[in-house]
Amino acid sequence: MNEESPRHDVEIAPLESGGTLCGFLLLGRWPTNTVEWAKFLVLAVRMAAVPGLLPASTVYAVHDDMTEKPHPQAVGIITVAGHVVGKDALRPGSLAEPRPHGVVVLHPPSHTIPSDPEFATASGCVFLPGLPHLGLDHRAAWAQAAVDGTVTQLVSRGRVDPLGDVDTAALSAFLAA
Helix, strand or coil: CCCCCCCCCCEEEEEEECCEEEEEEEECCCCCCHHHHHHHHHHHHHHHCCCCCCCCCEEEEEECCCCCCCCCCEEEEEEEEEECCCCCECCCCCCCCCCCCEEEEEECHHHCCCCCCCCCEEEEEEEECCEHHHCECCEEEEEEEECCCCEEEEEEECCCCHHHCHHHHHHHHHHCC
8 A cells, every 4th residue: 555645734934033024934845836825825914914013015035045944844935025115115126036936025904905994904915926938827815814813805816917916016026037
C-alpha cells in the first residue's frame, strides 16, 4: 500500500516592529492556490484591523529568498515594500527587480470604505502576477475584516485583469518594468 504524506497547513506568523505590522513569515509550505492565498489575506486583513498596528495603506512583497532563516520551518517571507501614498510612496516599477512572487496591499480602517456600513473594516488585496503571454493568468483575492475579526467580504479570482480593480492596478504598476 502506498501511503501519501499528510498535507500540512500553511502557517503564518505576523511580524511586528515598533508596534507596526512589518510583514509575515510563511511556515511549512507555500500556499498552492488562490483560495489558500485568500486564507492568508483574511489573517493579514484581521491584523491590519487592529488599532494602531497599520498606520497607512502599505504594500508588502512576497519572497522566498531569506538571507538568514528566521525559523526552521520558514519557506517564505512577506515584508514591507512601502506605502501606497505619501512622500515615501512606492513608484511604478519599484518592485520590478527582483520581482516578488506576489504583492499584498493592506489598508487600515481609516483608509477603507467598508462593504458593510455597520462595520469599520480594514481591507486588503493579494495579487499573484502571472505570465499571460505564456498562458499563466494573473490571480487575486480581496478581503475586508472588522476590528473584532468578522470577515465582511472575501473574493478570490483567477483570470484577473489588473486594470479592473484599483488595488490590482496599483500593485501591477509597482511590478511593471
